[in-house]
Amino acid sequence: xxxxxxxxxxxxxxxxxxxxxxxxxxxxxxxxxxxxxxxxxxxxxxxxxxxxxxxxxxxxxxxxxxxxxxxxxxxxxxxxxxxxxxxxxxxxxxxxxxxxxxxxxxxxxxxxxxxxxxxxxxxxxxxxxxxxxxxxxxxxxxxxxxxxxxxxxxxxxxxxxxxxxxxxxxxxxxxxxxxxxxxxxxxxxxxxxxxxxxxxxxxxxxxxxxxxxxxxxxxxxxxxxxxxxxxxxxxxxx
Amino acid sequence: xxxxxxxxxxxxxxxxxxxxxxxxxxxxxxxxxxxxxxxxxxxxxxxxxxxxxxxxxxxxxxxxxxxxxxxxxxxxxxxxxxxxxxxxxxxxxxxxxxxxxxxxxxxxxxxxxxxxxxxxxxxxxxxxxxxxxxxxxxxxxxxxxxxxxxxxxxxxxxxxxxxxxxxxxxxxxxxxxxxxxxxxxxxxxxxxxxxxxxxxxxxxxxxxxxxxxxxxxxxxxxxxxxxxxxxxxxxxxxxxxxxxxxxxxxxxxxxxxxxxxxxxxxxxxxxxxxxxxxxxxxxxxxxxxxxxxxxxxxxxxxxxxxxxxxxxxxxxxxxxxxxxxxxxxxxxxxxxxxxxxxxxxxxxxxxxxxxxxxxxxxxxxxxxxxxxxxxxxxxxxxxxxxxxxxxxxxxxxxxxxxxxxxxxxxxxxxxxxxxxxxxxxxxxxxxxxxxxxxxxxxxxxxxxxxxxxxxxxxxxxxxxxxxxxxxxxxxxxxxxxxxxxxxxxxxxxxxxxxxxxxxxxxxxxxxxxxxxxxxxxxxxxxxxxxxxxxxxxxxxxxxxxxxxxxxxxxxxxxxxxxxxxxxxxxxxxxxxxxxxxxxxxxxxxxxxxxxxxxxxxxxxxxxxxxxxxxxxxxxxxxxxxxxxxxxxxxxxxxxxxxxxxxxxxxxxxxxxxxxxxxxxxxxxxxxxxxxxxxxxxxxxxxxxxxxxxxxxxxxxxxxxxxxxxxxxxxxxxxxxxxxxxxxxxxxxxxxxxxxxx
Numbered sequence: 001x002x003x004x005x006x007x008x009x010x011x012x013x014x015x016x017x018x019x020x021x022x023x024x025x026x027x028x029x030x031x032x033x034x035x036x037x038x039x040x041x042x043x044x045x046x047x048x049x050x051x052x053x054x055x056x057x058x059x060x061x062x063x064x065x066x067x068x069x070x071x072x073x074x075x076x077x078x079x080x081x082x083x084x085x086x087x088x089x090x091x092x093x094x095x096x097x098x099x100x101x102x103x104x105x106x107x108x109x110x111x112x113x114x115x116x117x118x119x120x121x122x123x124x125x126x127x128x129x130x131x132x133x134x135x136x137x138x139x140x141x142x143x144x145x146x147x148x149x150x151x152x153x154x155x156x157x158x159x160x161x162x163x164x165x166x167x168x169x170x171x172x173x174x175x176x177x178x179x180x181x182x183x184x185x186x187x188x189x190x191x192x193x194x195x196x197x198x199x200x201x202x203x204x205x206x207x208x209x210x211x212x213x214x215x216x217x218x219x220x221x222x223x224x225x226x227x228x229x230x231x232x233x234x235x236x237x238x
Numbered sequence: 239x240x241x242x243x244x245x246x247x248x249x250x251x252x253x254x255x256x257x258x259x260x261x262x263x264x265x266x267x268x269x270x271x272x273x274x275x276x277x278x279x280x281x282x283x284x285x286x287x288x289x290x291x292x293x294x295x296x297x298x299x300x301x302x303x304x305x306x307x308x309x310x311x312x313x314x315x316x317x318x319x320x321x322x323x324x325x326x327x328x329x330x331x332x333x334x335x336x337x338x339x340x341x342x343x344x345x346x347x348x349x350x351x352x353x354x355x356x357x358x359x360x361x362x363x364x365x366x367x368x369x370x371x372x373x374x375x376x377x378x379x380x381x382x383x384x385x386x387x388x389x390x391x392x393x394x395x396x397x398x399x400x401x402x403x404x405x406x407x408x409x410x411x412x413x414x415x416x417x418x419x420x421x422x423x424x425x426x427x428x429x430x431x432x433x434x435x436x437x438x439x440x441x442x443x444x445x446x447x448x449x450x451x452x453x454x455x456x457x458x459x460x461x462x463x464x465x466x467x468x469x470x471x472x473x474x475x476x477x478x479x480x481x482x483x484x485x486x487x488x489x490x491x492x493x494x495x496x497x498x499x500x501x502x503x504x505x506x507x508x509x510x511x512x513x514x515x516x517x518x519x520x521x522x523x524x525x526x527x528x529x530x531x532x533x534x535x536x537x538x539x540x541x542x543x544x545x546x547x548x549x550x551x552x553x554x555x556x557x558x559x560x561x562x563x564x565x566x567x568x569x570x571x572x573x574x575x576x577x578x579x580x581x582x583x584x585x586x587x588x589x590x591x592x593x594x595x596x597x598x599x600x601x602x603x604x605x606x607x608x609x610x611x612x613x614x615x616x617x618x619x620x621x622x623x624x625x626x627x628x629x630x631x632x633x634x635x636x637x638x639x640x641x642x643x644x645x646x647x648x649x650x651x652x653x654x655x656x657x658x659x660x661x662x663x664x665x666x667x668x669x670x671x672x673x674x675x676x677x678x679x680x681x682x683x684x685x686x687x688x689x690x691x692x693x694x695x696x697x698x699x700x701x702x703x704x705x706x707x708x709x710x711x712x713x714x715x716x717x718x719x720x721x722x723x724x725x726x727x728x729x730x731x732x733x734x735x736x737x738x739x740x741x742x743x744x745x746x747x748x749x750x751x752x753x754x755x756x757x758x759x760x761x762x763x764x765x766x767x768x769x770x771x772x773x774x775x776x777x778x779x780x781x782x783x784x785x786x787x788x789x790x791x792x793x794x795x796x797x798x799x800x801x802x803x804x805x806x807x808x809x810x811x812x813x814x815x816x817x818x819x820x821x822x823x824x825x826x827x828x829x830x831x832x833x834x835x836x837x838x839x840x841x842x843x844x845x846x847x848x849x850x851x852x853x854x855x856x857x858x859x860x861x862x863x864x865x866x867x868x869x870x871x872x873x874x875x876x877x878x879x880x881x882x883x884x885x886x887x888x889x890x891x892x893x894x895x896x897x898x899x900x901x902x903x904x905x906x907x908x909x910x911x912x913x914x915x916x917x918x919x920x921x922x923x924x925x926x927x928x929x930x931x932x933x934x935x936x937x938x939x940x941x942x943x944x945x946x947x948x949x950x951x952x953x954x955x956x957x958x959x960x961x962x963x964x965x966x967x968x969x970x971x972x973x974x975x976x977x978x979x
Binding site for chain 1: 660
């Protein structure tokens with residue numbers, strides 16, 4: 001069972017549900033933000049994109065205080081896989097489950113477009129629940145849709161990310177080169193997605209759920225969901 | 239605020255004529271109270287009453303077997319099979335967007351979304367049609383940037399994708415920009431809700447944001463010309479809160495799923511006044527409101543202000559008696575304010591009480607049924623004949639056709655609008671199959687079943703230059719081009735919503751433009767079997783006496799039985815045959831070529847054969863399985879269409895146009911003329927015979943004009959440009975104009 005957290009302003013909740021339930025064919029359910037427990041039998045938790053509380057203060061700043069986030073902290077602490085997409089990534093950062101911060105895009109505007117991502121992960125692929133169907137150096141095409149995706153981390157934090165192999169995705173050219181032109185939002189070192197030290201909490205700005213079906217013209221995102229499912233089929237519950 | 243005395247100047251300030259005031263006296267049988275005067279003034283404003291336009295809508299076809307709800311409700315509804323309906327509408331927010339571009343555009347989106355979910359539908363896709371003055375004016379750049387960010391800010395937050403639209407630039411919009419927003423929602427046929435207040439005794443519930451003084455007389459502002467004091471009207475513009483609207487949307491849809499709601503209507507223009515009186519009017523009932531129970535945002539508000547406020551994100555709901563607690567619980571779950579403020583009555587009156595004292599009591603039905611109706615005088619402008627004269631002999635042929643093509647591709651009206659639509663989340667909800675930038679946007683309808691998942695194609699369109707040169711023909715063109723866009727995506731056009739933007743209807747020349755455009759639209763909609771199921775009129779788009787070009791924007795929706803079988807404009811494969819469908823004549827009147835290259839806006843718009851148009855659309859839907867691409871020829875003619883197909887597909891082509899027109903046709907007309915009813919398509923050479931047969935059966939002229947391939951677009955001896963160069967000019971021109979200053 002995949003649990004998809006619904007904050008009042010989540011708007012990619014239905015999209016994530018659709019991918020798990022109808023594209024991948026696995027059971028999924030919504031978890032309302034006022035719940036303080038992750039329902040029994042939940043094997044992985046997704047924090048979907050959206051504008052959890054309208055983003056009027058700072059993205060993810062209020063969502064972090066929702067009752068459900070205590071439960072997500074405990075779930076992640078016990079080793080449960082947690083994936084934050086877009087606003088979900090922003091919330092994970094605010095909640096301290098991932099390091100760094102997501103600032104306003106360099107160009108100040110919301111950007112919705114396809115970008116290329118280099119799979120940068122240092123850990124052997126099998127070690128993270130989200131990337132075992134990917135190989136290092138592979139280039140994916142995924143859409144982004146955000147106004148605050150400019151990943152920032154201080155130099156010490158950045159070295160730690162690198163040392164621990166926590167950088168999972170970087171914005172790249174179609175050929176996989178990491179260039180300033182390929183960086184859509186000003187993120188430090190083109191970082192688009194990172195994982196925690198333990199390797200069970202992933203945050204990423206691009207939206208894999210928007211490109212997991214042939215009818216939408218792109219299935220690169222499906223690789224992440226395949227990874228999660230193959231991970232789960234090895235280790236049932238946490 | 240203290241209530242002023244009713245006198246002549248107060249009546250005039252409320253925009254009511256002496257005749258209209260006499261009618262109020264007749265309806266009431268007494269002098270109105272201040273609150274009543276306010277109610278009549280907003281309900282009888284042009285914006286709410288359509289008093290200058292209503293009489294002409296008899297020209298519109300409004301029914302077809304697939305039309306479930308025509309004009310008159312919050313939005314129109316069509317049946318799309320599988321027990322599902324599409325609900326859609328377009329509305330303008332022109333005046334507020336000029337005064338405060340971000341909030342004006344944002345609240346426009348908020349309003350149209352409420353119109354859709356009021357009907358029980360979940361909004362799934364938005365479009366917009368934007369018009370500004372030339373971008374070398376810093377004000378226009380600021381307006382463009384503010385409007386786009388406002389639409390993005392609202393739509394992105396609420397999670398409804400903005401999947402397409404149009405942006406057009408012309409000096410006539412410099413003092414009156416146009417912001418027309420379109421939304422479409424999906425609803426189960428048996429779950430359509432209407433704005434009726436039936437069942438005497440049923441509670442009336444107010445939900446959503448608190449009521450403030452914002453937007454009071456917003457509709458009256460939208461019913462006047464701008465003068466120099468536009469800046470002072472800022473307080474009339476409302477402020478949007480998309481997060482609250484998202485909560486409102488989810489809570490309303492949840493309540494609708496539980497059979498608690500009898501009727502529901504959003505508080506848009508004219509707020510509580512229009513929602514309560516229209517709901518009672520439709521049901522033939524009355525409504526009694528205890529206005530002191532409305533949650534106030536500001537201190538010391540009076541009944542007049544509560545009734546006229548246009549604070550955003552509010553709805554009025556009539557609930558079955560005894561079920562109010564269940565309904566209120568749902569709104570509490572979503573942390574929204576919900577209060578019982580009145581009840582349905584069987585006396586036929588809209589009664590407004592303030593702490594027990596009656597401050598207004600008006601026969602509800604009469605507010606709309608007795609609303610003024612004007613058949614305003616119309617007269618063909620004296621300058622129209624001169625405008626339509628065009629002597630082609632005096633226009634020199636270009637010496638360098640390559641630079642003409644590049645200049646046209648760089649024209650903001652033809653150039654890629656990527657920088658606009660990249661600011662919109664156009665993918666959320668994971669239904670967008672054809673992204674912005676093609677002829678029409680296509681979304682899938684996940685809920686539909688059968689042999690394949692269905693798709694809906696949608697577009698907004700209007701050539702206002704054609705409408706200026708000839709409103710009747712221009713109105714027809716707007717419909718025909720919208721339908722052609724739909725057909726180029728492989729879909730069958732089904733129905734229309736319109737947004738009629740014009741100048742001051744009290745001027746006979748403007749009324750003449752309006753009447754003729756409406757006639758043209760009606761005739762085209764009849765011929766193409768796309769009834770008008772709803773719409774909006776925006777008059778008084780004038781500043782200091784200068785009216786915009788007539789701009790009857792057409793929003794059209796079509797259906798694809800299987801969404802996987804759709805078409806896009808880009809060439810797909812090297813070595814494909816390129817064909818032109820439809821006839822090419824020596825027509826340059828009203829063309830973008832004439833305007834951009836020769837600085838002339840003259841002549842008659844291209845001729846239009848609606849029967850041929852209809853045959854072309856039928857052919858396209860039949861030919862989807864063998865076509866690889868299809869693209870409508872419009873601004874910039876066949877040359878621009880070919881360039882766009884090359885750019886989108888990143889494939890060149892070798893083209894000859896020598897057979898498409900009568901011998902001796904001017905080269906510029908051949909390349910850049912805008913003869914209607916034409917489509918550039920590509921397909922495997924092996925399927926040419928099959929296409930020929932289809933064209934013969936449908937009576938559509940077919941011309942084989944070349945082959946795709948290579949890195950250049952070559953057209954006869956006139957044009958030879960690398961696709962990369964075309965692409966750079968097309969993609970960067972708008973951005974450069976906005977940013978490089």
